[in-house]
Amino acid sequence: MLSLIFSAALAAQTTAPLAVVKEQLTIEFAPRTPEQMASFYEARGFPETMRDILKKQCFITVGITNTSQQKIWLNLADWKFSVNGQAIKREHREQWKQRWQAMDIPLRYQSTFRWTLIPETLDYLPGEHEGGNLVLPFSKGKITLDATFATGDNKQGEPIHIHYDQLYCAEDAQ
Amino acid sequence: MKSHILKAAQGLAMLSALLLILLSGGAVAKESALPFGIREYDIGQAPNFELADIDGEMFNLESTRGRWVFLHFWASWCGPCREEMPTIQALSENIDEDKLHFVLVNAAEDEDTIFKFLGIVAPNLTSMMDMDGQITEIWKPRGLPTTFLIDPEGRVRYQAVGGRDWHEKVYTEFIKSLLTY
Numbered sequence: 540m541l542s543l544i545f546s547a548a549l550a551a552q553t554t555a556p557l558a559v560v561k562e563q564l565t566i567e568f569a570p571r572t573p574e575q576m577a578s579f580y581e582a583r584g585f586p587e588t589m590r591d592i593l594k595k596q597c598f599i600t601v602g603i604t605n606t607s608q609q610k611i612w613l614n615l616a617d618w619k620f621s622v623n624g625q626a627i628k629r630e631h632r633e634q635w636k637q638r639w640q641a642m643d644i645p646l647r648y649q650s651t652f653r654w655t656l657i658p659e660t661l662d663y664l665p666g667e668h669e670g671g672n673l674v675l676p677f678s679k680g681k682i683t684l685d686a687t688f689a690t691g692d693n694k695q696g697e698p699i700h701i702h703y704d705q706l707y708c709a710e711d712a713q
Numbered sequence: 714m715k716s717h718i719l720k721a722a723q724g725l726a727m728l729s730a731l732l733l734i735l736l737s738g739g740a741v742a743k744e745s746a747l748p749f750g751i752r753e754y755d756i757g758q759a760p761n762f763e764l765a766d767i768d769g770e771m772f773n774l775e776s777t778r779g780r781w782v783f784l785h786f787w788a789s790w791c792g793p794c795r796e797e798m799p800t801i802q803a804l805s806e807n808i809d810e811d812k813l814h815f816v817l818v819n820a821a822e823d824e825d826t827i828f829k830f831l832g833i834v835a836p837n838l839t840s841m842m843d844m845d846g847q848i849t850e851i852w853k854p855r856g857l858p859t860t861f862l863i864d865p866e867g868r869v870r871y872q873a874v875g876g877r878d879w880h881e882k883v884y885t886e887f888i889k890s891l892l893t894y
Contacts, residue, residue, distance in 0.1 A: 583790065584823070647821040650846025654788065654820060654857055661855065666749060668875065669856055 597708035602670035793876030821846030
């Protein structure tokens with residue numbers, strides 16, 4: 540959960556950020572190239588077997604700010620991704636955990652990887668900013684995101700719907 | 714019958730008094746009155762752990778009973794951690810250590826990384842090394858950095874997520890207000 544991980548190393552290499560600005564929240568997206576992510580994880584000592592898998596993924600750093608006066612709830616299960624109308628399946632952090640365990644990856648790297656992910660669920664207080672990396676299967680073309688956020692202390696408020704069709708997977712420079 | 718009613722009334726009065734004491738005796742701060750980014754977080758007793766610091770000294774969380782604890786989870790790759798750490802050092806230099814114990818826990822990095830980072834960013838602080846990240850997993854901070862404030866009885870009371878300037882007056886005064894209890 541790198542809620543907050545906008546690491547200096549990554550920030551320095553960021554491509555132009557994309558954003559959704561609504562009255563109640565702002566979501567910023569920064570697609571990361573495979574080379575950026577490989578460098579980040581290599582610098583943290585991640586084994587090559589792990590990096591080889593990560594290099595093939597699509598990393599997008601997401602930062603969400605609650606600009607409303609009520610609580611907003613993130614639940615990645617309510618985020619749907621598609622390319623040309625075809626759904627893209629995002630792997631849950633538990634699936635990543637199982638994969639690393641099956642590969643016998645040292646716990647410290649498993650842990651660091653998890654910290655760099657955006658939380659599956661999180662409540663945002665007014666003014667709060669949190670984020671992390673979203674990991675999708677790599678795909679060409681624009682990615683469409685349809686997301687819903689519950690609002691209010693008991694999630695009983697008016698939900699916020701997001702439709703954004705400008706996401707993409709960053710590629711290494713040729 | 715009359716005596717039963719009297720006993721019941723006395724019991725009720727005692728219960729009310731006890732509740733009042735409990736409510737006023739703890740580190741009570743209403744969520745709305747808390748400084749930005751600090752939440753009430755009453756999860757009960759703090760899960761204990763034992764870790765070595767960067768000098769190899771073993772530390773056990775339970776050894777801090779009787780003092781408030783500033784338990785801070787961080788990593789060198791986390792941008793806000795880098796910004797926040799010097800402010801933690803500044804706070805620690807302005808707080809009575811007999812009342813507030815600062816415990817930093819690095820999440821899953823090696824000794825060299827921690828040593829270099831602190832040497833540059835906050836040379837007066839030391840950190841525990843959660844080298845395999847499993848203590849951090851147990852504590853489940855919402856993100857990095859995250860700070861938990863634990864009361865002298867070992868009960869987790871507050872959580873502060875994300876970086877902030879702990880040396881700012883609003884945070885310093887909040888911390889000092891806890892220590893008066």
